[in-house]
Amino acid sequence: MSAGRTARERVRAELTREITDIARRHLETDGAGGLSLRAVAREMGMVSSAIHRYFPTKDDLLTALIIDAYNAVGQAVEDADDAAPRDDYAGRWMAMCRAVRAWALAHPHEYALIHGTPVPGYQAPQDTVDPAARDGIRFSRLLSEASRAGEIRVPPPTDAPVGAFSDAEKLRETIFADVDPEVALRGLHAWTWLYGAVSFELFGMYNNIVEKRAATFEHGALSMAAYLGLSPR
Amino acid sequence: MSAGRTARERVRAELTREITDIARRHLETDGAGGLSLRAVAREMGMVSSAIHRYFPTKDDLLTALIIDAYNAVGQAVEDADDAAPRDDYAGRWMAMCRAVRAWALAHPHEYALIHGTPVPGYQAPQDTVDPAARDGIRFSRLLSEASRAGEIRVPPPTDAPVGAFSDAEKLRETIFADVDPEVALRGLHAWTWLYGAVSFELFGMYNNIVEKRAATFEHGALSMAAYLGLSPR
DNA sequence: AAGAAAAGAGAGCACCGCTCTTGACGTTTG
DNA sequence: CAAACGTCAAGAGCGGTGCTCTCTTTTCTT
Numbered sequence: 001m002s003a004g005r006t007a008r009e010r011v012r013a014e015l016t017r018e019i020t021d022i023a024r025r026h027l028e029t030d031g032a033g034g035l036s037l038r039a040v041a042r043e044m045g046m047v048s049s050a051i052h053r054y055f056p057t058k059d060d061l062l063t064a065l066i067i068d069a070y071n072a073v074g075q076a077v078e079d080a081d082d083a084a085p086r087d088d089y090a091g092r093w094m095a096m097c098r099a100v101r102a103w104a105l106a107h108p109h110e111y112a113l114i115h116g117t118p119v120p121g122y123q124a125p126q127d128t129v130d131p132a133a134r135d136g137i138r139f140s141r142l143l144s145e146a147s148r149a150g151e152i153r154v155p156p157p158t159d160a161p162v163g164a165f166s167d168a169e170k171l172r173e174t175i176f177a178d179v180d181p182e183v184a185l186r187g188l189h190a191w192t193w194l195y196g197a198v199s200f201e202l203f204g205m206y207n208n209i210v211e212k213r214a215a216t217f218e219h220g221a222l223s224m225a226a227y228l229g230l231s232p233r
Numbered sequence: 234m235s236a237g238r239t240a241r242e243r244v245r246a247e248l249t250r251e252i253t254d255i256a257r258r259h260l261e262t263d264g265a266g267g268l269s270l271r272a273v274a275r276e277m278g279m280v281s282s283a284i285h286r287y288f289p290t291k292d293d294l295l296t297a298l299i300i301d302a303y304n305a306v307g308q309a310v311e312d313a314d315d316a317a318p319r320d321d322y323a324g325r326w327m328a329m330c331r332a333v334r335a336w337a338l339a340h341p342h343e344y345a346l347i348h349g350t351p352v353p354g355y356q357a358p359q360d361t362v363d364p365a366a367r368d369g370i371r372f373s374r375l376l377s378e379a380s381r382a383g384e385i386r387v388p389p390p391t392d393a394p395v396g397a398f399s400d401a402e403k404l405r406e407t408i409f410a411d412v413d414p415e416v417a418l419r420g421l422h423a424w425t426w427l428y429g430a431v432s433f434e435l436f437g438m439y440n441n442i443v444e445k446r447a448a449t450f451e452h453g454a455l456s457m458a459a460y461l462g463l464s465p466r
Numbered sequence: 467a468a469g470a471a472a473a474g475a476g477a478g479c480a481c482c483g484c485t486c487t488t489g490a491c492g493t494t495t496g
Numbered sequence: 497c498a499a500a501c502g503t504c505a506a507g508a509g510c511g512g513t514g515c516t517c518t519c520t521t522t523t524c525t526t
């Protein structure tokens with residue numbers, strides 16, 4: 001993001017940033033499917049074809065927006081985790097949950113971009129997988145640290161087939177080191193709940209049903225901490 | 234859906250059905266945003282404008298598809314519940330979970346229509362709210378019946394603000410009759426987990442992370458039954 | 467200062483949703 | 497039994513879309 005050396009590179013970087021900013025704003029009104037390169041170009045006072053110099057195709061622009069969104073929520077989760085006392089594991093979980101919800105409420109359309117319906121015809125390129133994993137990695141690290149510290153009361157194993165993770169060895173040995181398999185799976189389920197709750201709230205599934213959204217979310221996150229076996233402080 | 238009396242009404246009903254069928258197929262390839270009345274008309278050998286006689290606007294067609302989808306998943310949940318032994322409450326919960334997942338896997342694009350990103354600019358009309366509530370009502374009824382039968386081991390209350398439901402009186406007194414508030418809230422969270430899990434699986438969030446999807450889902454649903462306090466049989 | 471590279475402009479193609487008007491039907495009523 | 501009415505197909509047209517192609521202008525490098 002540092003200023004390029006030549007004037008051309010600088011103005012190019014600036015225009016690129018302006019394009020993504022405008023596109024993000026258009027996302028709010030028209031959704032990912034309705035994103036229009038022409039409209040962005042028009043708003044920039046640019047002729048419609050010129051924008052293809054910066055993003056050859058609409059999918060390229062979409063990819064940029066998706067990567068930005070993943071990084072934004074990942075950053076929010078990391079910041080929230082970093083701001084909490086290291087040994088308050090339940091508190092860190094709560095902080096991460098609140099960070100995800102707060103970011104999603106503040107950027108509903110970017111959230112929809114990464115956790116809503118996949119854009120038809122869009123194939124996520126390899127560049128998106130690392131940013132997409134940031135939040136989950138932070139969360140699994142929390143479980144690992146809590147486990148090592150003996151701060152997880154391992155729940156009784158669920159009577160169900162296990163061995164769910166792919167690349168089981170790699171994942172369990174790195175991300176989920178020292179985590180009881182039942183806890184690791186419950187971590188996955190709690191993580192699933194978190195995004196399910198945010199999606200429900202954002203996508204209108206709580207309309208006419210849940211009134212006090214923040215309180216309900218807080219209750220859910222807390223009871224999920226108990227479900228995980230995280231000792232409260 | 235019964236055959237109309239006049240020939241005109243009959244052919245109209247048939248064409249209407251053909252339109253929704255084709256539209257459903259288009260949904261699979263182009264998504265809700267890319268749904269094209271013209272394309273449907275073309276596929277039917279109809280001139281583009283004629284289709285507006287059946288669905289005045291694209292949103293009307295969308296509404297029909299959405300109502301159908303809600304009813305389909307609601308029906309699947311109801312059938313699954315009906316097929317399970319009445320007093321096996323955990324089994325009924327599992328059956329409902331599997332029904333939702335199975336229906337979603339079989340109709341991913343219709344699932345996306347009702348649980349994915351809201352279609353921008355689309356305002357769900359009143360006709361959609363009753364079908365949308367079918368599955369949830371069935372689930373809350375299960376909790377009520379289990380509570381009345383004393384088959385729920387009420388979990389310790391989560392230390393969090395409550396009173397989350399809207400129209401609290403109406404909801405608690407009708408749908409969630411005899412259900413402990415903590416259990417009712419956990420029911421909401423478990424319900425949230427269910428759709429979060431299905432969405433994660435369908436929208437590709439488990440890619441590169443979870444391999445054995447069915448087993449993981451089974452584990453999650455079972456551990457959610459325990460989370461709810463539903464006694465296993 | 468000259469040549470190369472990058473960017474912008476504009477036309478064009480094949481689509482899209484939707485509106486409006488026209489004309490051909492079938493049904494119902496006087 | 498025929499005329500009035502309601503229903504629906506058809507087509508033209510408007511303003512929009514992504515993307516490609518050519519052509520000119522600007523900028524950087526040598």
